[in-house]
Amino acid sequence: xxxxxxxxxxxxxxxxxxxxxxxxxxxxxxxxxxxxxxxxxxxxxxxxxxxxxxxxxxxxxxxxxxxxxxxxxxxxxxxxxxxxxxxxxxxxxxxxxxxxxxxxxxxxxxxxxxxxxxxxxxxxxxxxxxxxxxxxxxxxxxxxxxxxxxxxxxxxxxxxxxxxxx
Amino acid sequence: xxxxxxxxxxxxxxxxxxxxxxxxxxxxxxxxxxxxxxxxxxxxxxxxxxxxxxxxxxxxxxxxxxxxxxxxxxxxxxxxxxxxxxxxxxxxxxxxxxxxxxxxxxxxxxxxxxxxxxxxxxxxxxxxxxxxxxxxxxxxxxxxxxxxxxxxxxxxxxxxxxxxxxxxxxxxxxxxxxxxxxxxxxxxxxxxxxxxxxxxxxx
Numbered sequence: 406x407x408x409x410x411x412x413x414x415x416x417x418x419x420x421x422x423x424x425x426x427x428x429x430x431x432x433x434x435x436x437x438x439x440x441x442x443x444x445x446x447x448x449x450x451x452x453x454x455x456x457x458x459x460x461x462x463x464x465x466x467x468x469x470x471x472x473x474x475x476x477x478x479x480x481x482x483x484x485x486x487x488x489x490x491x492x493x494x495x496x497x498x499x500x501x502x503x504x505x506x507x508x509x510x511x512x513x514x515x516x517x518x519x520x521x522x523x524x525x526x527x528x529x530x531x532x533x534x535x536x537x538x539x540x541x542x543x544x545x546x547x548x549x550x551x552x553x554x555x556x557x558x559x560x561x562x563x564x565x566x567x568x569x570x571x
Numbered sequence: 572x573x574x575x576x577x578x579x580x581x582x583x584x585x586x587x588x589x590x591x592x593x594x595x596x597x598x599x600x601x602x603x604x605x606x607x608x609x610x611x612x613x614x615x616x617x618x619x620x621x622x623x624x625x626x627x628x629x630x631x632x633x634x635x636x637x638x639x640x641x642x643x644x645x646x647x648x649x650x651x652x653x654x655x656x657x658x659x660x661x662x663x664x665x666x667x668x669x670x671x672x673x674x675x676x677x678x679x680x681x682x683x684x685x686x687x688x689x690x691x692x693x694x695x696x697x698x699x700x701x702x703x704x705x706x707x708x709x710x711x712x713x714x715x716x717x718x719x720x721x722x723x724x725x726x727x728x729x730x731x732x733x734x735x736x737x738x739x740x741x742x743x744x745x746x747x748x749x750x751x752x753x754x755x756x757x758x759x760x761x762x763x764x765x766x767x768x769x770x771x772x773x774x
Contacts, residue, residue, distance in 0.1 A: 412723065415687035416646045423653040426751070442652030446645050450624055452603060453644055454637060457611030460635040466616045497726035507733050520741055524748075527718045531688060535606050538714075541589075541647075541694035544602050546701065550711050553756040557715075557748050558576075564744045 406516065449540050451533045454469045456536030464496030467539025469505065476509040476522055486543075489520040492558065517562040525558035616691060641689040650688075651695030655703050664704030667761030669757070676753040679709035683749065689724070693717040707760045712753030719745040 428435045475491035495502050506523050510516070529551045538547045618626045667675045677701075686693055697714050705713075718724075720742050729738045 409727070412688055413643070413646075416643060416650070416692060419687055419692075420653070422648050423650060423657065427653050427657050430657065438652045439658035440650035441651065441656070442645075445652060446648040449644065449648065449658060449691065450641070455603065455606060457637040457640060458630065458633040459606060459613070461629040461636075462610055462613035462617050462626075465614050465629055466620075471701050496654065499724055500732065502730035503729055505662065505767050510733075510737070520744060522717065523729075524745065527724075527738055528715065535601060535691035537694050539602050539606075543701065546707060549707060549760070550756065553711060553759060554715065556750055556755070560751070561741075561744050561748065565624070568744070 406546060415503060452540035453536070453538040456540060460496065460532045460536050466538075467494065467496045469501065472505055473508060476505065476514050476518065481510045482559075483520045485521045486558060488492045488514075488562075489525040489555075493529050493531055495526050495530050497532065502530065517565040520565040521558040521562040524561040528554040580588040599637065616687075640691065643688070643765060647688065647691035647695040650692055654696055655699035657704050658699075660703045663700065667700060667705035667709040669706040669708070669761070671706070671749070673754075675706075675709045676712045676750045676757075679705070679753060680716040680749040681714035682685075683713035683718075684720050684722070686713075686717055706757065708753040708757030711756040712749045715752045716749035719748055 408451065417457045424439075427438055433492065472495050473490050475494075491505075492502075495505060503523070506519050510519050521530075534547060534551065538550075579587075582627075606684070614626060617629065621628075665671065666678055685694070686696060693714065697710050700713065701710050725738055725742065729741075733741075
């Protein structure tokens, strides 16, 4: 897929670019940070493995229909709240998250509710938190960030209610 | 939450000492154990429902996913390590530290918005920023900005699936959120952990 290729090019391009800057600072700095990065990688792999392989099982026991059910056409703040819960509970990657959002839009879900769902999914979908954020970041930071993020899907829904449809 | 050791967010004191305190180098923590238990229980439920074939199907699918992700994880780790090596610590703690004000939150937001790649870049780089002196507020602004207004996921997934109109409109709504989340994070953090913030004055 070309988007994935583009991402890889940008990603490794940035690595090379930043690597060049580090190399200019001297080979010691450069080698030290390469070793550091490689060690981080080795340390992170078991946890990524657990996350990637494990989240497939977690996703398999949370069927998508359950999530879609929470995103029903009941509007208002109760609908927003259940959309936020649904966003956090959605298993799988971006395809599933956005597809559920699209299905909800087409089957009569309110726009503010779908916005709340997408924003909540982006902020704290449990699978991304488990799979990516906790292995890489200090756990204290992750929980703190998630807790601080809770109001924002609601705020996004409120803004959506005020400024209206796209 | 009680994880003060290597990743403490006030690292400004070791600006010139050689190897940084390991960023991700903690032994298997309780969150890993919780995840492992969750995975084991889920795998058990899948096995009861679909039998051994169901378990193996998911395993092979996820293993191929895993092998595809690995090179990107390596790139993300290298990027994080290189960035934390070349960024001058004092400058980072000045422009992204607890005293950086609104400007720090805006820089964090801008950085998150332009960062290339996916979670395999965003989290190692965010972790590197924390290690070289950014505070929770600016780092939260960066992570939230990456996830809400970063172009990577929007271009690759959201526009194709949800449509351009919805995506642009959703991003427009999200524009103020990273700065607000960072500000809220900073506000709460200072009240929750007054110590590290005070320690920063001495350096």
